Amino acid sequence: MKESINLDTLPQHIAVIMDGNGRWAEQKGAMRVFGHRNAIKAVREIAEGCAELGVKYLTLYAFSTENWSRPADEVNALMELLVNTIADEIPTLHKNNTRLAAIGDIDSLPTKCAQKLRDAITETATNTGLTLCLALSYSGRWELKEAMKAIADKVAQGAVKTEEISLELISAHLHTKDMPDPELLIRTSGEMRISNFLLWQMAYTELFFTEVLWPDFRKEHLYEAIVDFQKRERRFGKTSAQLKS
Template identity: 50%
Template sequence: MGQKQWFWQSKQTGDKTISEENVPVHIAIIMDGNGRWAKKRALPRIAGHNEGMKTVREITRCANRIGVKVLTLYAFSTENWKRPKLEVDFLMKLPEEFLSTFLPELIEENVRIEMIGDMEKLPAHTKRAVQNAIEKTAGNDGLILNFALNYGSRAEIANAVQAIMNDVQSGVLPNCGVSDETISRYLMTSHLPEPDLLIRTSGEHRLSNFMLWQLAYTEFFFTDVLWPDFSEEDLLEAVAAYQKRSRRFGGLS
């Protein structure tokens, strides 16, 4: 049997295809531009966040359909607490709203919910919603929808180093040096493959303290599209661009 292909009409380049042979196993997305989307329409910032939640559903469905195994979404950073309280309070309600609305669909689609970040500092209602979704989808073995929530990569790395030091001092780890593999085992993503493709929306070209260790050899795709406007076509465009690249991981061309 031949490999499966997906066809779509690109706004920029006409008919395009991607194949299932080289779909990224793990896609990470920095979902940026909700506030600017709302401002362009003279709406409050929270309207952009609400619209962005609908995009999460659409992109999750598309990623699952084309065979992506892990989709990590940067939902709320440790730095986002600095935003106005009204906006933060709304953002903390979004996981509950999203999961209560779409959890049955996610379960039906065999999606498993996971989270990286400091859950203990989340509001109780946010924590309950996330924990409930994690528990109810724990038996699913399809796409992993991994929310980076109250997440900061520097804190993750610092915590991993501290945990390694503690385990060396207690004798759990031998005191014979720390390798890349050791640090990777102590990160929140230790059970996941490193991202193959990072997408950032809204025209920004920075990592914003997101998965700094894990993205060492990841392919980057930046787009000017604001997150609420990011469509299935835009995801397929990113995957098509990824499939044209040659990944050498530091080796010769």
């Protein structure tokens, strides 16, 4: 499958909804956190696969604002796992020339977790390959609300006129302002929805759904999604005839 990929038409930004950890664990008669622990290998594989191919940005939906409503023991275990994983993965990030980034309400994370994340972002800032972006305590509606508040403040201060509010201005106030919009979204576990993820940015994103549960997701599945993406005609509102001409 990898040999079928056209490196000249790679999606520059791939977003992933990593779904199915809990079901994977339940199928094995284990607690849900067992699935989260085993999901780390999938993260390593996909980040490495994207880096090897030359994909520029990979955004992983790691923890949504809605996930705070899950049972406290699961949330606490997830946060502890996140702290330990970030610290452990820094050598691998350097090895793969990968830069870590994050979007979301990072200040809402436990202090230890937020600090480890910021330290890792700083430590990998000079890497020039793949940008691995973690969406943590994030949701698309929350991001849009924060952008609207920031723009409203500038209007109130007289720094921006209402007639100057444009699509470009809104994009510039999003957490993803330094990244291109994702061209490909992958969601695992068979669910077919975008679950409040990158709502503004995914206006023209190609969607790929797979039955594979996230802990079982490997490079071969990534290649399958990219090959499928490259077979599609992306018209952006135009007709096929216009594209061909």
